[in-house]
Amino acid sequence: MKTKRNLGLGCALLGAMGLTTAADAAEQITFVSQGGAYQQAQTVAILDPSAKKLGITINQDSIPDAWPAIKTQVGSGKPIWDVVDTPTGYCLRGGEQGLIEKLDFSKIPNAAAMPEAYRSPYSVSYEFYSSVLAFSQKTFPKDAPNSWADFWDVKKFPGRRALRNHPIATLEAALMADGVAPDKLYPLDVDRAFKKLEEIKPNITVWWTSGAQSAQLLNDGEVDMEMAWNGRVSAVAKEGAKVAFTYNQGILQSTSLCILKGAPNLDTAVKFLNEAVDPVHQANLPLNIDYGPGNPKAFETSVIKPERAAQLPSEPANAAKQALMSYAWWSSPAGEAAEKRWASFMQK
Amino acid sequence: MLALVSPALLVILLLIVLPVGWLAWQSIYHDGFTLENYRRVFTEDIYWRSFALTFEISLAVTIIALLLGYPVAYLANSVPKGWSILILSLVVLPFWTSVLVRAYAWLALLQRTGVINQLLRYLDVISEPLALAHNTFGTVVATVHILLPFMVLPLYATMQKIPGDLMQAGASLGASPSLTFARVFLPLSLPGVLAGCTMVFVLCLGFYITPELLGGGRTVMVSMLVSRNVELYNQFGAASAVAVVLLLSVLLIFFVVSRFISLDRVLGQK
Numbered sequence: 001m002k003t004k005r006n007l008g009l010g011c012a013l014l015g016a017m018g019l020t021t022a023a024d025a026a027e028q029i030t031f032v033s034q035g036g037a038y039q040q041a042q043t044v045a046i047l048d049p050s051a052k053k054l055g056i057t058i059n060q061d062s063i064p065d066a067w068p069a070i071k072t073q074v075g076s077g078k079p080i081w082d083v084v085d086t087p088t089g090y091c092l093r094g095g096e097q098g099l100i101e102k103l104d105f106s107k108i109p110n111a112a113a114m115p116e117a118y119r120s121p122y123s124v125s126y127e128f129y130s131s132v133l134a135f136s137q138k139t140f141p142k143d144a145p146n147s148w149a150d151f152w153d154v155k156k157f158p159g160r161r162a163l164r165n166h167p168i169a170t171l172e173a174a175l176m177a178d179g180v181a182p183d184k185l186y187p188l189d190v191d192r193a194f195k196k197l198e199e200i201k202p203n204i205t206v207w208w209t210s211g212a213q214s215a216q217l218l219n220d221g222e223v224d225m226e227m228a229w230n231g232r233v234s235a236v237a238k239e240g241a242k243v244a245f246t247y248n249q250g251i252l253q254s255t256s257l258c259i260l261k262g263a264p265n266l267d268t269a270v271k272f273l274n275e276a277v278d279p280v281h282q283a284n285l286p287l288n289i290d291y292g293p294g295n296p297k298a299f300e301t302s303v304i305k306p307e308r309a310a311q312l313p314s315e316p317a318n319a320a321k322q323a324l325m326s327y328a329w330w331s332s333p334a335g336e337a338a339e340k341r342w343a344s345f346m347q348k
Numbered sequence: 349m350l351a352l353v354s355p356a357l358l359v360i361l362l363l364i365v366l367p368v369g370w371l372a373w374q375s376i377y378h379d380g381f382t383l384e385n386y387r388r389v390f391t392e393d394i395y396w397r398s399f400a401l402t403f404e405i406s407l408a409v410t411i412i413a414l415l416l417g418y419p420v421a422y423l424a425n426s427v428p429k430g431w432s433i434l435i436l437s438l439v440v441l442p443f444w445t446s447v448l449v450r451a452y453a454w455l456a457l458l459q460r461t462g463v464i465n466q467l468l469r470y471l472d473v474i475s476e477p478l479a480l481a482h483n484t485f486g487t488v489v490a491t492v493h494i495l496l497p498f499m500v501l502p503l504y505a506t507m508q509k510i511p512g513d514l515m516q517a518g519a520s521l522g523a524s525p526s527l528t529f530a531r532v533f534l535p536l537s538l539p540g541v542l543a544g545c546t547m548v549f550v551l552c553l554g555f556y557i558t559p560e561l562l563g564g565g566r567t568v569m570v571s572m573l574v575s576r577n578v579e580l581y582n583q584f585g586a587a588s589a590v591a592v593v594l595l596l597s598v599l600l601i602f603f604v605v606s607r608f609i610s611l612d613r614v615l616g617q618k
Contacts, residue, residue, distance in 0.1 A: 067582070160460065165565040205460075206482045207565025221461045340580060344394045347568050 027268040028057035032069075033085040034255075035062030041288035042085075049284070050275040056268055066090065070260060074099040079260040082269040083276075085126050088327040089168075091258035095122030096331070101259040101266065108274040114295055117324055123256035124277055125294035127285060128314035130252050130322060131169035134218055134233040134245035135225040145225055147249050148177035152196070154203050159224030161200070162217050165207035167342040168330060169251040170197070172323055173227060176249050182323035190338045194345055207346065218243050230313050231290040250322040252313055254294060286312050368595075371588035378585045385589035395573065395590070399597075402570045405484065405559075406552040409491045410499075413548050414541065416492070417499035421540075424500075425507040439500045447494055451561045454490040455481055458562070482564025490558040495551055499544040506540025507533075539609050546605050550598050570594050 031047065033039045039062050051058045063069055066086045073079040084091075094100035100122045105112040111124040118125040133151055135144050136159075145157045151173070163170055171193040172185055178196045180189070205223055208214045214228040219236045233245045257276060259269045275281065282293035283303035292314030293299070299309055299316060309315045313322070329335050375385050389395045424435040442450060457463045458480035465477040480486055510533060518528035556571040563569075568576075570590060577587035602611065 071582070205479075205564065209560065209565065213561075220459065222459050343568075343573075343576065343580070344392070346566060347394045347397050 026055065026057055027265065028059060029082040029263075029265045029268050029272055030059045030061060030080060031083045031085070031272070032061045032063060032066055032081050034064055034066075038289060038291070041285060041291075045284035045288050046276055046281040049281055050272060050278075054268075054271055054275055056272065058272070067094075070094055070099055074261050077262070079262055079264065081260050082263040082265050083257055083259055083272060085255050085257055088120070088123055088125065088254050088256040088325075089331050091123035091256045092120055092327050092331045094258065094261075095120070099261050101261050101263065103259070103273070104270070107270050108277075110274050110277045110279070110295065113297065114277065118254075118294065118296070120256075120328065123258040124273060125254045126257045126276065127294050128252055128254045128292040128312075128319075130230045130247065130250040130292075130313035131164070131173070131227055132230050132233065132245040132247060132250040132313075133173075133225065134228045134243060136218065136221060136223075137242040137244055138221065139224040144244070144246075146246050148173045149179070151225060151227075152177040152200050154200075157225070160205040160222070161203055162206040162208050162214065162223040162226035163200075163204055164214070164227055165209050165346065167339050169253065169325065170227065171338060172251045172325070173249070174200075176323065182249060182321075185323055186326040186329045187332075187334060188329060188338065190334070190341065193338075194341065197345065234290050234311070247313065247318045248321045250313065250318075251325055252319060252322045253325045254327075256294070292318075371584060372592050374583075374585045375589040375592050376585075378583060382585075385585045386593075388586070389589050389593055394568075398568050398570055398573050399593075401484075401568065402553055405488060405491070405567075405569065406549050408488050409495060409552045410545050410549045412488070412492045413496050413499040414545060417496055417503055417544065418537075418541070421500050421503035421507055424504050436500075436504065439497050442493070443497060447557050448561075450494060451490050451557050454486065454493070454558075454562060458486050458489065481562050484563065484567050486562035486564075487559045487567045487569075490562050491552055491555055494558065495548045498547040498551060502543040502547060503537065503540040506543070507537050510536045542605065542609050546601065550601060553594060553598060 033042060039060070043060070047058050047060065050056075061081065066084050067090045069081075070084065070086075070090070073081060091100055095102065102121050103111070103119075103124070105119075108124065111119055114125065133145060133148065137144070139159050140157070145151055145153075150157055151161065163173075171188055171190065174193040174196040175185055175188060176182060177200075178192060206213075206217055206226075208217060208226070211229055211232050214226060215232045215236050217223045217226060218228065218233065219239070219241045228245070230245060230247075230250070233243060237243050257273055259266065259273065263269050277295045279293075279295055279297040279301050280303060282295040283298035283301045285291060285293055285298075286304060286308060290311070292312040293304075294314070296314060296316060296319075298304065304312075310318070312318065330339075376382065378385075420435065420439065424432040424439075427435070455462070459465070459482070460477045460479075462481070464480060465474075468474045469477065480489075514532050514536070515528050518532045519525070523531065554571050555569060556575070559567045559569045560572060571594075574587045574590045574594075577590060578584065580586070605611070
């Protein structure tokens with residue numbers, strides 16, 4: 001069986017209709033991710049091999065932000081999608097709102113073997129990225145900033161700074177700058193975090209909103225240091241810009257796989273979920289893109305060479321230096337309140 | 349006549365009236381009637397601040413566009429036909445480039461490592477780069493550039509209709525050129541000023557791309573609140589309430605303006 005690539009919802013619908021009318025009775029699912037180079041990398045590393053191994057057809061769709069579509073599809077009572085790759089917080093929030101299926105881990109042995117922090121009743125970690133401290137090597141040829149305390153230290157490390165215009169990961173960084181240990185962050189002390197952010201606010205040149213913008217700021221030398229996603233920084237470095245980043249005190253974030261409530265192909269979707277986090281498929285992902293596998297067992301296969309592993313956010317030694325984001329906290333009422341408070345912080 | 353315009357009316361109904369009506373409905377109906385979305389807009393001070401900033405920026409943009417646009421329109425009006433076509437094409441030319449591209453172009457000019465700062469440093473005018481982008485200044489500059497044609501064209505259209513004889517009459521009665529301008533030409537061009545200012549001000553109220561790209565994250569205009577509320581509250585109502593308040597303020601502005609000048613004129617009819 002080959003993976004089918006559909007370009008949009010309409011095509012997915014047409015494709016699904018075409019397939020059901022065909023004599024082909026093979027099992028199939030519709031899988032949704034965020035498109036671009038990222039989805040292409042998954043197709044090579046995970047989706048095509050899984051389809052082959054399970055003998056199923058995987059129809060693909062892509063959408064930058066799946067959340068509104070999940071709400072409308074499940075709300076309509078007839079979802080089209082089965083499995084979604086989306087930021088873990090949406091899986092949890094969806095689970096609480098009855099939009100996402102609860103998982104039976106006895107049917108997903110690969111996920112059951114993963115650390116508990118890497119899964120939830122509704123989701124399984126699929127890949128990891130990290131919000132890291134990135135800096136210009138032109139401005140800091142040696143003695144580069146290496147922690148959020150350094151980022152906050154404008155005397156010792158003068159230069160222009162950027163942070164993401166969003167509380168997620170930014171509040172964590174503020175608390176680490178204030179001396180909280182990476183493994184003692186949750187529940188976040190929101191007041192303390194905002195107080196610390198007030199301190200650095202006058203020195204923030206840009207509050208970036210998109211990953212592309214963060215890359216441009218670093219690439220053009222518009223800022224000397226910033227919080228950015230590791231894949232964005234390494235892409236800029238690959239283009240030849242003198243930039244680097246540290247995993248020290250990075251905030252390890254993930255997207256997860258989850259299944260829509262009332263998914264049309266639930267059983268096949270569960271089978272696929274197990275296959276998608278298979279250590280070998282997972283180990284193939286970072287050979288195609290700068291993201292770390294969601295299943296740490298991938299590092300025990302011989303697929304990822306040690307020098308490649310050292311570059312990845314979820315490699316155990318790198319992961320140990322970082323804070324693991326608690327999506328459970330961010331989708332709790334306290335987390336949602338912190339997210340709303342961000343707006344008034346920015347406009348003061 | 350009705351048969352001729354009905355396709356256009358249908359398109360307007362389907363693509364504008366219905367969606368806007370549906371959005372407005374969502375702002376008051378979510379699992380029952382609620383005014384929560386409006387309570388939030390009128391009580392939380394971030395909304396007030398954002399509306400105030402948006403009006404301030406729009407006012408600044410309008411004044412700058414008027415100061416820049418009036419001389420251009422005046423020049424285009426007083427030179428021979430061939431030259432005026434050239435001037436007007438230069439005014440309209442930027443229309444052919446997308447707003448996004450123009451906003452990025454301003455970023456390339458204004459940012460720390462941008463053309464202007466590099467040049468000024470090369471000429472030793474400044475030792476530290478100026479903060480031209482990632483703030484309100486950058487937002488205003490780029491917005492003025494994008495909206496300038498909306499000022500120049502109504503001004504030019506109005507000036508075209510001012511009979512040249514009047515100026516000659518003024519001159520023949522012994523008035524100096526500046527006096528004829530101040531007492532005859534300027535008052536007669538005021539409807540164009542009002543039309544241009546209204547267009548620019550109203551369009552600026554809804555601007556999104558320039559503050560987003562050149563505002564550095566702190567220049568939060570109302571349109572940005574709309575998009576942020578969709579993310580923050582995960583329902584359209586919270587966002588559409590902001591949009592409805594903005595829409596009503598625009599309608600109010602048009603209403604006030606219409607007391608002074610026919611709306612046909614603002615919209616370029618006459």
